[in-house]
Amino acid sequence: MPHVLAKMSMQLLAKSNVDFLSIASRAQSNYWSNVPMGPPDAILGVAEAFRKDTSPKKVNLGVGAYRDDNNKPYVLPSVRQAEENIFKKCLNHEYAPIGGDPVYCDLIAKLGLGENSLAIKEKRNATVQSISGTGALRLGFEFIGKHYNHAREIWMPSPTWGNHPQICNTLGITHKKYRYYDPNTLKFNLKGCCEDICSMPPGAIILLHACAHNPTGIDPKPEEWQILSEIIKEKRLLPFFDMAYQGFATGSVDNDAFAVRLFEKHGHQIILAQSFAKNMGLYGERVGGLTFVCADQDTAAKMMSQLKIMIRTLYSNPSINGSRIVTEILSSPELKAQWLKDVKEMADRIILMRKKLREGIEKRGSKHKWDHITSQIGMFCYTGLKPEQVLRMTKEFHIYLTKDGRISVAGICSSNVEHVAEAMHKVTAS
Numbered sequence: 001m002p003h004v005l006a007k008m009s010m011q012l013l014a015k016s017n018v019d020f021l022s023i024a025s026r027a028q029s030n031y032w033s034n035v036p037m038g039p040p041d042a043i044l045g046v047a048e049a050f051r052k053d054t055s056p057k058k059v060n061l062g063v064g065a066y067r068d069d070n071n072k073p074y075v076l077p078s079v080r081q082a083e084e085n086i087f088k089k090c091l092n093h094e095y096a097p098i099g100g101d102p103v104y105c106d107l108i109a110k111l112g113l114g115e116n117s118l119a120i121k122e123k124r125n126a127t128v129q130s131i132s133g134t135g136a137l138r139l140g141f142e143f144i145g146k147h148y149n150h151a152r153e154i155w156m157p158s159p160t161w162g163n164h165p166q167i168c169n170t171l172g173i174t175h176k177k178y179r180y181y182d183p184n185t186l187k188f189n190l191k192g193c194c195e196d197i198c199s200m201p202p203g204a205i206i207l208l209h210a211c212a213h214n215p216t217g218i219d220p221k222p223e224e225w226q227i228l229s230e231i232i233k234e235k236r237l238l239p240f241f242d243m244a245y246q247g248f249a250t251g252s253v254d255n256d257a258f259a260v261r262l263f264e265k266h267g268h269q270i271i272l273a274q275s276f277a278k279n280m281g282l283y284g285e286r287v288g289g290l291t292f293v294c295a296d297q298d299t300a301a302k303m304m305s306q307l308k309i310m311i312r313t314l315y316s317n318p319s320i321n322g323s324r325i326v327t328e329i330l331s332s333p334e335l336k337a338q339w340l341k342d343v344k345e346m347a348d349r350i351i352l353m354r355k356k357l358r359e360g361i362e363k364r365g366s367k368h369k370w371d372h373i374t375s376q377i378g379m380f381c382y383t384g385l386k387p388e389q390v391l392r393m394t395k396e397f398h399i400y401l402t403k404d405g406r407i408s409v410a411g412i413c414s415s416n417v418e419h420v421a422e423a424m425h426k427v428t429a430s
């Protein structure tokens with residue numbers, strides 16, 4: 001073989017000044033020839049198609065990121081102020097502790113579980129900083145895969161955020177669906193949900209969207225959460241709350257944490273994934289948290305030790321900038337008050353756009369019912385548009401959304417709401 005290479009190299013060298021060694025070694029083998037081309041991400045693929053569209057009318061309703069009324073990315077005034085405060089402190093860039101800064105962890109646990117949480121008072125919570133909401137879910141699911149000794153299957157609402165089943169698939173964890181959305185009534189299917197809960201094996205994990213369900217925008221009412229909590233307790237299931245939108249549903253972070261706090265009060269040993277991507281607009285900072293509410297302090301300490309071991313081999317320790325911003329806001333009464341106002345403003349703008357969109361479609365004489373646009377909550381609206389109608393929205397009107405008909409109302413503003421209403425009316429008229 002060395003002889004062949006030598007001969008080849010001489011020939012190649014004689015003909016041109018090409019780097020013969022690299023050609024020869026490439027020809028020898030392709031170590032990755034087994035890797036197939038993967039499909040684009042359903043949501044980020046929409047963003048990509050939007051970017052390529054040159055029409056001035058184009059609207060992106062695919063990605064769940066808040067835009068202001070000029071359709072521009074929004075930096076919350078509370079976040080700007082926090083950044084200025086942090087800059088003035090001239091802090092260093094040392095590593096954060098493996099589980100994140102304990103002050104940060106304490107603040108976010110209280111934001112989720114409430115200031116009066118018994119679990120926090122009794123030090124029964126194991127809370128770590130995570131890489132936003134996705135990282136919290138990934139860490140939580142992985143922890144379940146490694147340490148959970150009961151029915152290791154995760155039941156998810158149907159439909160749910162596409163990344164939930166994908167994370168389970170990556171980890172080889174069984175996931176199943178329970179009924180959540182009723183396409184006939186366009187409402188939460190309490191009866192179907194309860195029937196499915198009754199068929200789950202004891203100890204199974206039930207994934208719940210704490211508020212502003214993605215993609216449907218439909219949450220159980222407080223009295224329905226009560227029922228769910230009771231039967232989940234009776235069936236001895238483990239509730240895993242995904243809270244990616246605290247504040248976005250009602251404009252109040254306390255109202256939106258209702259289910260989480262109710263379950264904790266009822267004695268559930270909940271798991272809680274938190275994200276500050278949406279409610280602080282810290283999308284790219286990737287800051288969030290994962291909390292296990294445990295039976296006792298001793299278990300919480302053991303859980304914490306294992307979480308740290310898991311994090312150490314995943315990403316060693318979390319990033320510091322995002323958590324500093326969150327800490328600055330949550331630890332200052334003035335900044336926190338400003339942030340609560342900012343969250344309310346974002347939620348209110350979305351509610352106003354829902355109203356304008358519905359009015360815009362109805363005033364064009366639509367024969368369909370559009371009350372779900374205003375009855376649903378949070379960032380998303382499950383419009384009911386069929387895949388072929390979604391295609392027309394994009395082809396004829398340059399409006400981008402996911403195939404399931406979900407739109408991010410946060411992408412609608414005063415200058416494009418009539419265009420979106422016109423498009424929705426036209427594609428559903430014929």
Ligand SMILES: Cc1ncc(COP(=O)(O)O)c(C=O)c1O
Binds near residue numbers: 131134275276278288
């Ligand atoms: C239901 C749900 N969970 C979790 C996330 C995680 O978001 P991030 O990782 O940006 O915090 C999202 C984001 O769209 C979501 O919709």
